[in-house]
Each structure stands twice: as C-alpha cells, then as structure tokens.
Amino acid sequence: MAARSQEQNTLPVTYSVDVLVLGGGPAGVAAAVGAARAGMDVMMVERYGFCGGMTTAGMAGAICGLFTSSKTNKPEQLVHGFAGEFHHHLKTRGAVSEPYPFGDTRIVMHEPFVWKEIADALLLESGVTVLFHTFFSDVVMRDGRITAVVVENKNGRQLIEAKYFVDATGDGDVCFKAGVPCTFGKEGVVQYPTMVFRMNGVDVPNATSHPGHQVEEWVKAANGHGYHLPRSHIYILPSPRPGEILCNMTAVSREDKHPLYATRAEDMTWAEFEGRRQVREYERFLRDRVPGFENARLNDVAPQIGVRQSRTVTCRGKLMNQDVFSARKSERSVAKSAWCIEAHGADGIFMFYLQDDYYDIPYDTLVPAPVANLITAGRTLNAEHEALASARVTAQCFLMGYAAGNAAAIACRDDIGFAAVDVAELGPFIDYRM
Ligand SMILES: Cc1cc2nc3c(=O)[nH]c(=O)nc-3n(C[C@H](O)[C@H](O)[C@H](O)COP(=O)(O)OP(=O)(O)OC[C@H]3O[C@@H](n4cnc5c(N)ncnc54)[C@H](O)[C@@H]3O)c2cc1C
Numbered sequence: 001m002a003a004r005s006q007e008q009n010t011l012p013v014t015y016s017v018d019v020l021v022l023g024g025g026p027a028g029v030a031a032a033v034g035a036a037r038a039g040m041d042v043m044m045v046e047r048y049g050f051c052g053g054m055t056t057a058g059m060a061g062a063i064c065g066l067f068t069s070s071k072t073n074k075p076e077q078l079v080h081g082f083a084g085e086f087h088h089h090l091k092t093r094g095a096v097s098e099p100y101p102f103g104d105t106r107i108v109m110h111e112p113f114v115w116k117e118i119a120d121a122l123l124l125e126s127g128v129t130v131l132f133h134t135f136f137s138d139v140v141m142r143d144g145r146i147t148a149v150v151v152e153n154k155n156g157r158q159l160i161e162a163k164y165f166v167d168a169t170g171d172g173d174v175c176f177k178a179g180v181p182c183t184f185g186k187e188g189v190v191q192y193p194t195m196v197f198r199m200n201g202v203d204v205p206n207a208t209s210h211p212g213h214q215v216e217e218w219v220k221a222a223n224g225h226g227y228h229l230p231r232s233h234i235y236i237l238p239s240p241r242p243g244e245i246l247c248n249m250t251a252v253s254r255e256d257k258h259p260l261y262a263t264r265a266e267d268m269t270w271a272e273f274e275g276r277r278q279v280r281e282y283e284r285f286l287r288d289r290v291p292g293f294e295n296a297r298l299n300d301v302a303p304q305i306g307v308r309q310s311r312t313v314t315c316r317g318k319l320m321n322q323d324v325f326s327a328r329k330s331e332r333s334v335a336k337s338a339w340c341i342e343a344h345g346a347d348g349i350f351m352f353y354l355q356d357d358y359y360d361i362p363y364d365t366l367v368p369a370p371v372a373n374l375i376t377a378g379r380t381l382n383a384e385h386e387a388l389a390s391a392r393v394t395a396q397c398f399l400m401g402y403a404a405g406n407a408a409a410i411a412c413r414d415d416i417g418f419a420a421v422d423v424a425e426l427g428p429f430i431d432y433r434m
Pocket residue numbers: 022023024025026027028045046047048051052053054055058059060061062063064065134135136137168169170171173193194195196248305306307308377378379380392393394395397
C-alpha cells in the first residue's frame with residue numbers, strides 16, 4: 001500500500017520526533033510533559049495560541065475530580081500525580097480557590113490565564129517543542145502504523161513525522177483519520193455544550209448563599225415572565241478573583257433540542273451564536289432576579305463554546321457505567337476517580353455521586369486496537385455515555401494524558417506497540433506527590 005497520497009508526496013517534512021502529541025488541552029499538556037520527562041524528543045501541536053483546551057478556551061474554570069465524595073465525611077484529596085502537581089503550581093501562584101463544596105464533593109476554581117502560563121512553563125522546562133496555531137488534518141499510514149501527520153498553519157501544509165502519536169484533540173481527530181471506529185454518546189446523543197462566562201462586581205457572599213433548589217425555582221419562574229433560560233440547574237461559583245462569579249449556566253442545542261456535534265462546523269457555528277445569545281439572557285436574569293448580582297457586570301466570556309463530549313474512540317477496553325456505579329478497581333489503572341456522573345442533556349443534568357469510594361480508569365480504554373503506535377487520552381477515552389460523563393473531567397484527563405505520554409516513552413524505548421506496554425511500569429507516574 002502506498003504510504004502517501006500523491007498530494008502528500010509533495011509536502012515538506014518539517015519535523016521528525018519520537019513522540020508527537022496532537023492537542024494541548026489537559027490531556028495533551030500532560031502527555032507531552034510526561035513523555036519529555038521520560039527522555040523522549042517530543043513535539044506538541046495545538047490549533048490555538050495557548051494550551052488548556054476546554055479549561056481555558058472553554059473557560060471551564062475549575063478542576064473537578066481531585067477529591068473524594070461523601071455525604072458523611074469531609075472530602076479529601078484522592079488524586080495526585082500530574083493533577084496534583086498542576087494544582088500545586090496554581091496554588092503557588094495564588095490562582096486557585098480553596099476546595100469549594102460541589103454536591104457531595106469539592107472542586108477548586110482557577111484563573112485561566114495562569115493555567116496557560118503554567119502549561120507554557122512545564123512544556124518549556126521539560127523540553128517539548130511546541131507548535132501553536134497549527135491544525136492537524138490528516139495521517140500518513142504504512143502497514144497499520146501512522147508514519148506522519150499532515151498539519152496546516154500559515155507556513156503552509158506540511159508533514160510531521162514521529163514514531164508514536166498521542167491523540168489529545170478531545171474530538172478523536174487523529175484516531176478518526178487513522179480509521180479507528182468512533183461513536184458519539186448514547187446512540188448519537190452527546191451532552192449539551194455550554195458557553196461559560198464570568199460576572200464581576202458581585203456581592204459574592206450573598207450570591208453564593210442561595211440554595212440550589214431556590215435558584216432553580218427562580219429560573220423556572222423567570223421563564224414564565226419573558227426570559228428564555230433553557231437550563232434551570234445552574235452553577236454559581238466564586239472565582240479566585242474578588243467580587244467575581246464563574247457562571248456555568250447556558251445549555252446549547254438546536255431549537256428542537258437536537259444535540260450539536262463538535263466535528264460539524266455548522267453545528268459549532270450555531271453553538272457560538274446561540275451560546276453568546278444565552279449569555280446575555282442569563283446575565284439579565286442574574287442582575288434582575290438573583291440577590292447579590294444587582295450591580296454585577298459581564299466581565300469575560302469564553303473564547304469558544306465549551307464542548308463536553310465529542311467522538312468516543314473505540315479502544316481495547318471500555319469503561320462501563322456499572323464500573324462507575326460499583327466503584328470497580330482495576331490492576332491496569334491509570335487514574336482513580338470519585339467524580340460524580342454529571343451528564344448534561346435535554347432533560348437537565350443527571351447526577352450520581354459515589355460515596356467514600358472511587359473507580360479506576362483502565363489503560364486499555366485509551367488504546368485503539370487497529371493502530372499500533374497511536375494512543376488517545378482525555379475525554380475521548382472509550383466509555384459508556386454516563387461513565388464518560390464522570391471520567392471526562394480535568395484531574396482525570398491530566399492523569400490519562402501523563403500515562404499516555406509515559407506509555408509512549410516505554411513503547412519507543414522497547415520498540416513495541418501501545419498494546420504491549422507493561423502497565424505496571426506506569427505505576428510510579430500515576431500517584432507521585434509534590
Ligand atoms: C462547559 C464546560 C465546563 C466544564 N467544567 C469543568 C470543570 O469545572 N472542571 C473540570 O475538571 N472539568 C470541566 N469540564 C471538562 C473539562 O474541561 C474537559 O473535559 C477537559 O478539558 C478535556 O481535556 P482534553 O485534553 O481531553 O480535551 P480538550 O480540553 O478539549 O483539549 C483538546 C485540545 O486539542 C486542540 N485541538 C482540537 N482539535 C485539534 C486539531 N485538529 N489540531 C490541533 N489542535 C486541536 C484544542 O484546541 C484543545 O486545546 C468542563 C467542560 C465544559 C465543556
């Protein structure tokens with residue numbers, strides 16, 4: 001089989017590395033740093049001019065998944081490793097809140113700009129070559145392996161060669177192009193996206209004092225009085241900046257409630273228009289109807305619509321809903337999680353909290369069967385719909401990414417495919433503490 005198409009034969013090869021990471025969200029940053037610290041020559045390609053993906057471009061605003069969950073005991077930090085390290089750097093910079101109650105667990109709110117700075121520093125310190133403003137578009141394959149990828153930037157179309165590839169695009173772009181079967185949500189129904197925004201000039205103690213059910217009732221009541229607020233279960237979260245609230249409130253779908261796909265430009269265009277329209281509607285609602293917001297102003301809107309779910313990559317293993325419900329442990333774990341199932345859909349948000357326990361995310365949920373030198377990490381892991389609605393959050397994406405990067409280093413050292421990596425060797429990287 002020809003390795004390259006006629007067009008690809010004419011493209012220049014601009015870089016040749018051991019490990020190429022596509023995408024610079026939490027999973028991609030962790031993968032690149034993990035592989036580079038393990039001694040690999042690593043490159044990371046990112047379509048924007050900064051890292052963070054949904055945590056910065058989507059302004060998710062908090063690290064979820066660090067803590068245990070309990071109705072009776074005080075939640076404690078469960079997850080360490082690269083997630084703990086990143087949290088430590090945010091703390092050192094004064095850019096993260098103290099643990100804050102969220103249902104039966106805790107989250108920490110962070111400052112997106114500092115998130116980007118920390119990612120820059122970690123990538124540069126570990127020796128990763130970073131190429132921003134560069135879009136992955138295709139793969140070159142030979143004998144069931146990827147030999148190079150086609151990327152495009154203002155320099156033009158070009159090839160980057162590597163021995164091992166990490167798909168951290170959040171959308172499974174590389175896996176899809178390499179012919180790995182992918183699915184979308186539950187029978188095609190993915191979670192709704194959200195346009196996140198921040199309000200300042202808020203009386204924070206007052207604004208955060210209202211019980212959730214009370215706020216939900218205010219939203220529903222407002223809908224009968226000239227407002228159009230599609231989501232009533234909204235999150236009012238204090239940001240690390242004084243007088244500022246992180247608003248995770250909007251819920252974007254087609255008018256007939258049909259979900260939107262991040263892999264369709266037309267859907268994402270609609271989502272951006274509709275997300276911005278909803279931001280103004282929720283802003284009006286907050287100022288008019290929620291005590292504490294009377295003098296607040298719209299301060300910051302996410303640069304892009306926040307996508308919770310896109311392609312799920314079919315892998316050698318799959319995280320099942322029952323694994324989450326029954327807190328299943330695995331000897332092939334790359335990450336622990338006690339984060340709730342938090343599935344945003346047409347009927348609101350389905351929530352389920354584990355109590356004083358956690359489940360494991362197995363390595364095999366990241367390894368696509370057909371392509372020996374390709375691994376995925378982050379929210380593309382192979383999982384059933386509700387299980388994914390738990391495993392997708394930042395702390396776990398950090399750990400999945402770091403494991404994928406270290407797996408790439410082991411595979412490269414031993415000249416083997418990802419499926420043959422000894423998971424026991426990843427153990428020390430998963431739970432280290434700063
Ligand atoms: C609205 C919203 C709120 C959320 N709130 C929270 C929260 O409070 N706490 C929490 O922990 N989690 C939250 N999440 C979840 C969390 O932010 C994401 O699941 C996490 O960021 C996923 O990480 P990732 O690295 O897998 O993917 P992403 O964060 O999506 O990163 C993918 C990266 O790849 C890049 N990329 C994509 N395609 C290409 C391409 N073709 N070429 C080059 N680059 C490409 C993107 O620009 C991006 O930087 C939220 C998500 C959303 C949408």
